[in-house]
Amino acid sequence: MPARQRIAQEIEREGGWVPFARYMQLALHEPGLGxxxxxxxxxxxxxxxxxxxxxxxxxxxTLARQLAGVPGGRILELGAGSGALAETLLKALDCEYLxxxxxxxxxxxxxxxxxxxxxxxxxxxxxxHGAIVANEVADAIPVHVVHWNGQGxxxxxxxxxxxxxxxxxxxxxxxxxxxxxxxxxxxxxxNLLAKxxxxxxxxxxxxxxxxxxxxxxxxxxxxxxxxxxxxxxxxYRHQAHADPFSRPGEEDITAHVDFSALAQAALGxxxxxxxxxxxxxxxxxxxxxxxLGEANLENALHYAPIASQAQKLLSPAxxxxxxxxxxxxxGLDAPLLGFSSGDRSHTL
Ligand SMILES: C[S@@+](CC[C@H](N)C(=O)[O-])C[C@H]1O[C@@H](n2cnc3c(N)ncnc32)[C@H](O)[C@@H]1O
Numbered sequence: 001m002p003a004r005q006r007i008a009q010e011i012e013r014e015g016g017w018v019p020f021a022r023y024m025q026l027a028l029h030e031p032g033l034g035x036x037x038x039x040x041x042x043x044x045x046x047x048x049x050x051x052x053x054x055x056x057x058x059x060x061x062t063l064a065r066q067l068a069g070v071p072g073g074r075i076l077e078l079g080a081g082s083g084a085l086a087e088t089l090l091k092a093l094d095c096e097y098l099x100x101x102x103x104x105x106x107x108x109x110x111x112x113x114x115x116x117x118x119x120x121x122x123x124x125x126x127x128x129h130g131a132i133v134a135n136e137v138a139d140a141i142p143v144h145v146v147h148w149n150g151q152g153x154x155x156x157x158x159x160x161x162x163x164x165x166x167x168x169x170x171x172x173x174x175x176x177x178x179x180x181x182x183x184x185x186x187x188x189x190x191n192l193l194a195k196x197x198x199x200x201x202x203x204x205x206x207x208x209x210x211x212x213x214x215x216x217x218x219x220x221x222x223x224x225x226x227x228x229x230x231x232x233x234x235x236y237r238h239q240a241h242a243d244p245f246s247r248p249g250e251e252d253i254t255a256h257v258d259f260s261a262l263a264q265a266a267l268g269x270x271x272x273x274x275x276x277x278x279x280x281x282x283x284x285x286x287x288x289x290x291x292l293g294e295a296n297l298e299n300a301l302h303y304a305p306i307a308s309q310a311q312k313l314l315s316p317a318x319x320x321x322x323x324x325x326x327x328x329x330x331g332l333d334a335p336l337l338g339f340s341s342g343d344r345s346h347t348l
Contacts, residue, residue, distance in 0.1 A: 003033055003249025004162075011160040017167070020244075021193065023158040024142035027248040029102060035249055036103040036140070043082045048252055049235040051136050052213070052279075052319060053085035058309040060088025062288045063133070063211075066338045068093055070329075072130030072208045076121075078201075079137035081106060083113040090117050100124065124204040132201055132210040138262065139214050139254040141197060143189035145230065146177045150184055153177045162245035180223050188223060188230040189255040195265040198328075202269035207331035209274055210266070215322045216257030218347045231256035259326050263348040271328035275339025276348055280320030282338040283313055 007026050011018050018026075028034045041047040043054050052059040067075060067089065076098040080086050090097055097118045101107045107120055145156035147166050154166035155173055169177055176190050201210050216222065222231070234241050236251035244253045259276060267273060277285070292310055296302045314320040326348075327336055339345075 003027075003038070004247075006033055007248045008160045008162070011158060016160050017157045017165055019155060019157045020145040021142040023248075024244070024253055027244070027253055028140060028142070031104065033249055035252055037105055038249065039105060040250060042252070043084075048237055050238075051081060051084075052313060052323070053088065053135065054082065055312055056305060056309045057088040057091075058288065058291060058306055059283070059313055060085050061092055061291050062283050062286045064089055064092035065286045065291075066211075066282075066336060067095075067131045067133070069334070069337055070131040070209050070332070072128075074098065074128065074130030074208075076100065076125065076128060076130065076132045077118075078132065078134040079106075079140070080110050080118075081136075083110040083118070085133070085135060086110065086114055086118050090114070095130070098125065124200060126204060127206040128204050128208065129206050130208045132205065132208070133213070134201075134211070135213045137214070138191075138194060138197075138212055138257045139216070140252075141191055141193050143191045143193075143232075143255040144173050145187065145189050145232070146173065148177065148180075148182050148184050148186045156187070158245070162248070180219075182223050183225050183228070186223075186225075186228045188227065189232065191255065191258060191261065194257070194262055198262050198265045199269040202266050202271040202328065202330075205271070205330050207329075209327050209329035209332060209336065210271070212257070212259075212262060212326045213279065213323065214257045215319075216259050216324060218344075219258055219260035220347075222256065222258045222260075257324075259324055260348045262326060263328065263345070266328040271330055272332075273345050273348075274327035274329045274332065274336050275343045276324060276326045276345040277339055277342050278321050278344075279323035279325055280314040280316070281342040282325040285338045285340045285342070287337075288314070 028036050031037050074096045078100050080099045080101055099118050099120050147154040147156050153169045155169040156164050156166050159165045232255050234251050234253050295306045312318045
């Protein structure tokens with residue numbers, strides 16, 4: 001039975017209406033049903049989207065320069081996708097490499113690619129010393145959708161025939177929505193689940209740093225008056241669109257990340273702020289130009305693809321400005337290389 005029909009049945013079973021976050025959970029992550037849990041190709045030119053590690057190894061080799069400076073000798077990667085970043089980091093660094101991946105299908109792909117070099121874990125390790133990396137994972141955490149209108153604050157949910165249906169917001173969602181000042185009418189997302197997620201990461205970290213890399217903004221930009229229809233985006237065969245009901249279970253659904261919310265939750269859980277910067281600034285600080293300089297400038301066949309990766313990673317029109325790096329941690333004495341210049345953590 002197609003995923004669409006099975007998700008409709010699930011919504012019926014749950015009373016004919018589910019919060020959008022539940023729909024996003026079903027459509028992305030539900031074992032045997034969701035987009036990440038299924039056999040869709042997802043990554044790379046033949047898939048639906050390209051992430052920084054999928055462009056080539058420039059991102060990973062540059063990130064490795066930062067990770068080498070985090071004591072502990074261990075890396076924990078969350079949501080490792082095709083295993084591309086793990087492969088590059090394992091080549092560049094002598095470390096123990098753990099992966100926590102929620103999709104069984106992607107775990108199998110990662111095992112095939114990485115063999116015994118990476119260790120898959122089913123839950124967060126206790127008392128972890130080292131670096132935790134989450135590249136484009138936070139944007140896949142299911143979000144609630146809120147509609148502030150003249151009458152009040154409504155929660156947007158999904159009916160079994162895949163339509164938006166609003167109900168009065170209640171509980172923690174209502175509380176969180178009241179803290180956000182927006183002109184009405186206004187629709188946007190609130191990621192209630194991101195807070196326990198980042199708290200659990202901070203709790204498991206005994207010493208070291210957690211890097212969250214993703215597209216998003218500080219809160220004042222996220223809930224900007226002009227962003228009045230929110231940030232939900234779907235990706236199918238390299239086309240981006242904003243209708244999350246067009247191919248449930250067969251395409252990626254994402255929301256931008258509210259980095260202020262992540263930072264506040266992390267600091268509230270006892271982490272120190274280590275830095276927040278655009279991806280371009282972070283990679284430049286880590287020495288991406290030195291990594292580029294290692295390429296053979298004489299040989300256009302070798303240099304052109306790497307230069308093209310640099311352009312995509314750094315250009316403000318591509319990933320350079322929209323993507324950010326947030327680092328929080330515990331017990332580190334020295335400042336991190338990636339934030340040596342242009343740290344914008346004061347904007348969070
Ligand atoms: C957009 S992909 C990014 C993959 C990879 N990090 C990259 O940059 O190419 C999201 C990944 O996160 C995984 N994922 C989603 N939620 C997760 C969670 N809560 N914990 C761990 N992995 C998760 C997905 O299965 C998938 O591997």
